Amino acid sequence: MKQGEFLNVVMPFKDKLYRLAKRLLISKEEAEDATQEILLKLWAKKANMSNYNNVEAFAMTMTKNFCLDRLKSKQAGNLKLVHSNYKDENTSLQSQLEAIDSVDWVQKIMEDLPAQQKLVLQLRDVEQYELNEVGELLDMKPTAVRVALSRARKEVREKLKEKHNYGIG
Numbered sequence: 001m002k003q004g005e006f007l008n009v010v011m012p013f014k015d016k017l018y019r020l021a022k023r024l025l026i027s028k029e030e031a032e033d034a035t036q037e038i039l040l041k042l043w044a045k046k047a048n049m050s051n052y053n054n055v056e057a058f059a060m061t062m063t064k065n066f067c068l069d070r071l072k073s074k075q076a077g078n079l080k081l082v083h084s085n086y087k088d089e090n091t092s093l094q095s096q097l098e099a100i101d102s103v104d105w106v107q108k109i110m111e112d113l114p115a116q117q118k119l120v121l122q123l124r125d126v127e128q129y130e131l132n133e134v135g136e137l138l139d140m141k142p143t144a145v146r147v148a149l150s151r152a153r154k155e156v157r158e159k160l161k162e163k164h165n166y167g168i169g
Contacts, residue, residue, distance in 0.1 A: 009049065010042055011054045016127050017063045020100050023122045024067035031044035034070065038063050043145040064119065093123070109159045110152075116140075124149055 001009075018040055022031035042049070042059060052058045111120055116138070123134045125146075135145045 001049055003144050006043065006046050006083055009055055010039065010059070013038070013059060016056070017059055019126060020060060020063050020122060023110070023118070023126070024064070030070070034063065034067055038066060057133065065135070074163065105160060105163055106156060109156050113155060117148050117155070120145055120148040121152040121156070136169050
């Protein structure tokens with residue numbers, strides 16, 4: 001496989017790899033490093049890439065495993081917690097602040113979820129994978145994916161209600 005072919009295969013899902021790495025590692029810098037490492041590993045395996053049924057699923061699995069290994073390593077103590085601010089130039093400052101606050105709250109709530117629920121929610125609701133694809137990526141049965149997703153969504157919903165209804169009622 002030549003460089004052009006490799007780029008055509010890998011580039012469409014490069015951002016998904018980054019978002020998954022960022023969800024797991026939190027730090028923007030660590031996520032960028034992890035994404036780069038995965039792309040290098042994929043490049044090293046380019047000769048065998050045609051043997052994989054779904055290169056994207058393979059890359060997502062590699063990213064998940066790499067990030068989990070990174071979190072378990074001694075270097076995990078050095079990970080910085082950095083939160084990104086999302087800006088939309090077309091909205092008022094108040095709307096921007098509310099949107100940032102909501103995104104930050106959802107991110108904080110997701111960070112407190114059990115690892116499996118966090119991954120299922122990220123892959124299904126953020127990355128828009130189908131339930132069967134999430135099951136394949138995480139080596140879970142479809143029923144287990146639906147249960148984990150339901151529990152994760154319920155937890156996020158309850159925590160958001162708690163936050164928004166604080167002091168009311």
